Amino acid sequence: MSSNVSLLHETSRQVLAGGSAGLIEICLMHPLDVVKTRLQVQRSLMDPQSYKSLADCFRMIFRKEGIFGFYKGILPPFLAETPKRAVKFSSFEQYKKLLGYMSLSPELTFAIAGFGSGLTEAIVVNPFEVVKVGLQVNQNTFTEQPSTFAYARQIIKKEGLGLQGLNKGFTATLGRNGIFNMVYFGFYHNVKNVIPSSKDPTLEFLRKFGIGFISGTMGSVFNIPFDVAKSRIQGPQPVPGEIKYRSCLKTIVTVYQEEGILALYKGLLPKVMRLGPGGAVMLLAYEHAYEWLQKHW
Template identity: 75%
Template sequence: MSARAESGFVREASQQILAGGSAGLVEICLMHPLDVVKTRFQIQGGENDLHRYKSVGDSFRVIFRTEGLFGFFKGILPPILAETPKRAVKFFTFEQYKKLLGYMPLSPALTFAIAGLGSGLTEAIVVNPFEVVKVGLQANRNSFAEQPSTLGYARQIVKKEGFGFQGLNKGFTATLGRHGVFNMVYFGFYFNVKNIIPVHQDPTLELLRKFGIGLLSGTIASVTNIPFDVAKSRIQGPQPVPGQIKYRTCFKTIATIYQEEGFFALYKGLIPKIMRLGPGGAVMLLVYEYTYSWLQENW
């Protein structure tokens, strides 16, 4: 690679990383309360669960009444710390996989989907330890002031269970499934549909066009991948009986939930998930595209 080509690649990569990190930071700050609600729904068990929430509205009321406003921001530090590298990896690897797949005889539709799958699997490797800490903090039902710090809780996990698949990386296969499936649908749908619907010359209408497609992309991807998300929350969250590991592997956890709680239990937390990742997914794509475009023009 020539010095000029290497310099061009570094500039392009830096632009994609900065744009992706910005997109993640904006999205997490806006949408984290819905992630807390989603996780609470996913970790609750059957009708006998003493902390069972009746609806999304009920969960908001109960959390606010018992844990205060900051209860909605439990576990936010891990995703904030993870979002910059996570979304940077997500968008950077998507662009690079897309470029690599461009050399192969694939249709554009398949190229976008496979590049999305690859970016999701790569993203999962980066984010899984942060997810373990985040879910554990979100599952804590004590008041915000009584819960352990992010670093303190991470140390507890490492001290008790280590860094492996029973410790800071538990739920790894479920996280691979969650991110791989989500990004495959998310990027595949967004870029294929965006290329079909005509571009508007009016900037406001063009913004709405992209937001609408992004909203659909995030919604459809959320519906598609949520069984993996529920399995991940069960594996990474507190086990039903302290000291006994009931939820250990991804597909066995999905099968257990299906057998004991029924098909719809695999879609627990779907409404808050869609409420977060529908508009959140649109926000991410818009922030990424407009930031990346600005960086290309000004850097």
């Protein structure tokens, strides 16, 4: 009985620490996520409505939609963030323990546990991602677009709860989150164990922040083709009423054939700008929150 209570207590700490870390990351980085999604869904620079560059995207959103345009779609991540990050970190810890019994090398254990946590996280987050992307690509002013709940009801009414509705883009989300977490956790924990810690608090913070920054950046570079596919599937189709982007791999092939290899890396700069420092912030916030909870709860 005591072991069950201990496991529940430990999982609760992981849930609270993970949720806190995720909320901090969202508040700081959401505008970059909006910009990333806008760049990923546009198909041609020849369209007069298209964004010519990262700076142009920031400028046009601010001019046409105001400062709140950068916070479109923020409610779904807020609602999902506690369960999402809780699943991300707690499932990583549980997969790591499970793999530990299999006598795998630490390097492989961290990577596989990260991949498993990403797949688990994707199951929780995908419906929220569908709603978020739909709100982010809406170019009306903040007050003119539907509310989060109204838009979710609209999707369910028209397309249902399945893979063509509130769970469309599910395989792309699995690929995106699985690959990101595999690189993110695998690199961070392996490198952190190699580079010696420092007794100086400032140097120790910089050590962890630097490793977390590189982890988030590498994860972003490796998983972005799946992220582009996810945005295309979950965003508006090129021809209304006609579904062009449906499955993950077919979408990746279509984008490559029609727009070239670089199209699969659209939105990489704002993604790295968000998930490089955001990944570092999230890992550090999780570790500090978890340590605090261990001491006080």
